[in-house]
């Protein structure tokens with residue numbers, strides 16, 4: 001890396017930090033205005049996640065699925081593909097992981113867990129790959145097809161969780177618990193944080209390596225930047241539509257699978273809801289850099305945990321917290337979108 | 350009398366630490382054609398972008414009719430009557446000529462869009478006044494480059510621009526199109542316009558420019574009146590040495606190419622619905638040690654044939670052979686596997702990826718060779734890239750996006766990449782578009798070296814000097830057919846080729 005590059009990275013780093021800071025400040029102002037006990041609300045919003053091991057661990061744990069989905073989105077984005085089906089893919093990955101664990105009770109913990117994860121991520125990967133396939137085969141818009149497929153799948157998964165696989169003894173709309181031998185070790189009791197975070201961090205490093213150091217990542221990036229050029233250069237362009245989608249779905253599926261093995265130990269109706277969309281925000285903040293996904297997911301989780309803490313301790317309602325999050329999301333994405341437009345415009349000139 | 354003056358202009362690009370303009374003084378007189386010349390990356394485009402408001406100078410001032418003006422955007426430039434045609438056109442492909450011309454400056458008489466007929470009428474009147482030959486209702490993407498350029502110029506006239514900047518307008522035109530462009534430019538100066546013309550072709554400078562300014566490494570080395578310098582001196586000023594561009598006809602001994610063929614087309618046709626085929630029964634072959642030149646006026650099938658031989662377009666009929674093997678309708682992927690090298694005419698979209706880095710652009714065809722088990726060997730890539738940059742004197746940072754390079758340096762990047770593969774068959778399409786004479790000379794030398802090593806070269810060019818200077822055998826396309834197959838044995842003249850191009854002569 002030369003000096004210029006370093007400077008550029010530093011400049012954009014401060015740029016992102018500035019936006020994040022501004023959005024936090026904005027969130028504070030918003031809570032301040034909407035709450036009848038503004039000072040404690042703001043205080044809990046900012047410090048809540050650090051007040052106890054429990055909150056802190058939960059915040060870290062909440063970042064894990066976001067890292068996976070953020071990686072999935074970034075990956076597809078590099079190939080200029082927009083995977084809007086994250087919600088369905090992560091949900092599907094979670095359910096399949098759960099079901100495999102339930103079906104293999106006598107397997108030993110590690111091999112069984114790995115089998116379940118593999119099955120879950122494969123299912124999600126295939127679901128996503130379908131959008132890629134439809135695009136290659138019939139030129140179906142992959143953004144739309146991934147979204148529609150995922151919406152349908154969410155209903156399908158709901159049906160299984162609340163019907164076929166429902167635990168009759170539980171009052172929750174959920175499957176039974178998986179065998180405790182499949183649980184990932186917890187790290188920060190009593191929080192839900194588990195060793196799944198190491199898998200998430202490892203995943204980011206692997207994806208980074210894949211994108212920037214391998215032939216495959218290079219070809220995919222070139223297809224994303226200018227498919228005509230990639231084709232001219234001898235790259236098999238059509239293979240870089242289905243494959244990135246598959247891998248993107250795979251990451252989502254892993255996100256769902258780890259949520260089951262590490263955090264929830266079962267599938268509950270709607271329990272991954274929002275993680276797919278969150279992944280898009282995370283990828284946007286990270287500018288699709290797989291290593292950037294880690295801090296971006298942490299920031300997002302912090303925001304979430306902060307609003308939860310404020311809700312818990314003060315009169316801040318769920319709606320207020322949601323509005324705050326939405327505004328911050330808006331802030332971040334608009335910055336990213338502006339810089340995207342700027343870049344586009346510059347390239348036109 | 351100086352009408353427009355740029356004084357002490359300096360522009361430093363922080364992105365890549367390039368001083369593109371350094372204390373430049375430039376002066377334009379009324380009604381003159383002022384040529385701006387200099388090697389690739391000398392800073393010509395940058396200076397003109399500053400005048401047109403696309404770039405802001407770090408230092409320096411601009412005066413118009415003696416009073417200082419501040420040009421912060423192309424809108425400002427337009428207010429001062431300054432218009433520009435860019436090195437790479439910026440028309441909207443799906444719009445008609447008329448729509449492109451009035452775009453952004455629609456007449457404000459009506460509340461809503463003016464009707465199409467009215468727009469076309471206005472365009473037609475400009476067209477009649479200055480003798481343009483473009484159908485206002487034609488869609489831009491179906492036009493030849495010459496027509497697109499006319500649209501760009503009409504756009505400036507529609508905006509009542511007084512100062513017209515043309516950045517390398519001739520590098521993509523054929524001889525005849527250049528003549529008619531120059532005719533128009535002369536006419537425009539008589540109508541009161543002042544013109545700045547960037548070009549790499551010194552003959553053009555000598556034939557049309559009233560004055561010429563020479564730029565070198567971001568500085569203006571001097572401004573000369575017509576007749577004050579000759580070609581040799583100009584070349585000295587630009588490169589610091591005399592460059593023998595287009596000199597000599599490198600015809601290869603005139604020996605006959607019989608027997609073995611590297612590449613062959615048999616009865617190749619392309620039909621696309623219409624009655625008239627785009628290509629009709631093309632037969633052509635390339636032997637070892639032969640440069641086969643293919644030329645023709647714009648719109649006669651040159652680009653289609655280029656697409657066919659490079660595997661980008663499927664045939665409606667006929668066959669393609671490589672060393673006797675039938676490779677009809679092969680994919681580009683296959684094409685690259687065979688090791689073909691190909692410099693496309695469309696360097697900006699097909700030949701390069703402007704958002705990707707210079708390095709990424711250089712390794713697209715051979716990155717396989719730099720990887721083991723799918724992992725790229727960065728050290729080997731870096732040494733390959735720096736070798737190519739040196740070899741082709743490409744001025745640019747390998748890790749920054751390609752679009753930051755000057756036009757000519759982008760061209761060189763494409764050439765450097767394609768010339769880096771070991772192969773016995775190379776396709777060049779318009780290889781010297783946008784190159785300065787020194788770079789052009791280098792490319793010609795390379796093409797001849799390939800030939801002399803017994804490789805086959807297929808050269809598409811609309812530049813007859815290039816065709817006659819390089820090709821052993823010349824094919825002329827007319828209306829998608831081969832109008833003539835001519836041996837370049839030393840007696841072949843531009844005039845004769847020209848008669849075939851116009852379809853005045855057709856061999857059966």
Ligand SMILES: Nc1ncnc2c1ncn2[C@@H]1O[C@H](COP(=O)(O)OP(=O)(O)OP(=O)(O)O)[C@@H](O)[C@H]1O
Nearest residue numbers: 362369389390391392393394395754755756757758
């Ligand atoms: N937007 C930019 N950002 C950074 N560097 C630039 C930019 N535009 C041009 N440069 C650099 O400035 C120098 C001069 O470029 P410019 O385009 O003015 O050259 P030019 O004389 O028009 O050359 P050519 O004949 O190749 O078109 C080059 O080294 C180029 O890399």
Ligand SMILES: [Mg+2]
Nearest residue numbers: 394436755756
């Ligand atoms: Mg230029």
